[in-house]
Amino acid sequence: MPARILVGSCSWTDPTLIACGRFYPPGVTSPEARLRHYASQFGIVEVDSTYYAPPSARNSALWAARTPDDFVFNVKAFGLLTHHPARVDRLPGWLLETLPDAARTKKNIYARDIGPDQMRRLWDIHREALEPLAAAGKLGAVLFQFPPWFVRSREHGDYLRSLPERLPGWPLAVEFRGGGWMEGASAQTTLHLLTELGLSYVSVDEPQGFTSSTPAVAAATAPLAVVRLHGRNADTWEAKTRVASDRFKYLYTDAELEEWVPRVRELALQSRAVHVLFNNNYEDWGMRNARSMARLLDVETAPPQSQLELS
Numbered sequence: 001m002p003a004r005i006l007v008g009s010c011s012w013t014d015p016t017l018i019a020c021g022r023f024y025p026p027g028v029t030s031p032e033a034r035l036r037h038y039a040s041q042f043g044i045v046e047v048d049s050t051y052y053a054p055p056s057a058r059n060s061a062l063w064a065a066r067t068p069d070d071f072v073f074n075v076k077a078f079g080l081l082t083h084h085p086a087r088v089d090r091l092p093g094w095l096l097e098t099l100p101d102a103a104r105t106k107k108n109i110y111a112r113d114i115g116p117d118q119m120r121r122l123w124d125i126h127r128e129a130l131e132p133l134a135a136a137g138k139l140g141a142v143l144f145q146f147p148p149w150f151v152r153s154r155e156h157g158d159y160l161r162s163l164p165e166r167l168p169g170w171p172l173a174v175e176f177r178g179g180g181w182m183e184g185a186s187a188q189t190t191l192h193l194l195t196e197l198g199l200s201y202v203s204v205d206e207p208q209g210f211t212s213s214t215p216a217v218a219a220a221t222a223p224l225a226v227v228r229l230h231g232r233n234a235d236t237w238e239a240k241t242r243v244a245s246d247r248f249k250y251l252y253t254d255a256e257l258e259e260w261v262p263r264v265r266e267l268a269l270q271s272r273a274v275h276v277l278f279n280n281n282y283e284d285w286g287m288r289n290a291r292s293m294a295r296l297l298d299v300e301t302a303p304p305q306s307q308l309e310l311s
Helices: 016-018 033-039 057-065 093-096 116-135 154-168 185-199 254-258 260-271 285-297 304-309
Strands: 004-011 044-047 072-076 137-143 174-177 201-205 224-229 273-278
Touching: 033 224, 044 273, 057 116, 072 116, 072 273, 093 116, 093 201, 093 224, 116 137, 137 201, 137 224, 137 273, 154 174, 154 185, 174 224, 185 201, 224 260, 260 285, 273 285
Parallel strands: 004 044, 004 273, 044 072, 072 137, 137 174, 174 201, 201 224, 224 273
Antiparallel strands: none
């Protein structure tokens, strides 16, 4: 059976998307209506909000209830689980209350600022919160996007080995931002490790030449292959922008998208499913590129069943 290729975007609620007025029809203004409309256009979406604050079972249940049976969510892991900082003012109350006084006064904290019991609870929350999606068959993958300082090392390799044990039975995807994992001879070692662990390597399209750059290597290391396209705006890739979407303000041309068509088709031969997600979340640019990519790949943006259920 050929691999199922799904194409979509990495957001459906970005403020610039809503403000541009081009994607959502008039009157589609509530969270429920927006998700239902998005799911009538595409078969997959990435949840980015869970990177900034841990997921909740309530949201997962609502997402599952508001989308067709064959719709899929890829969910980004909370920042503290991927060695990123987390803003103190966005922490759940139970975690804020357990912070040492010195950490509570900071703008951001890291995993090193909290204890092992708190980290275990964060993992427990992910398992409990995403279970409604998993039970509905709608959890495509949990995405672990690591920062540039998550460099190739024995310690970080052991951390990757721990992921399947912490979220057993779920598809897990790993994206590197530099760190030496995919440079030169290290690339094959990294891909072998991910294959051994059953973790999906996230192939990326992004600006090159930065410490946070990862080469555009397309590889399948698990039954699910994932591609994330961030745009090629080198001027803003590592810049401090007013809002996150400004960093990814880039509209791919069809010629640029065509570079990925044979790669995606090759991934489809090596896997059971391929998720192609656009992270150029400025206005409706990600959706526009997702539609173009689906056309070039000759796949439906939303599966036919979804279209029928929502018609």
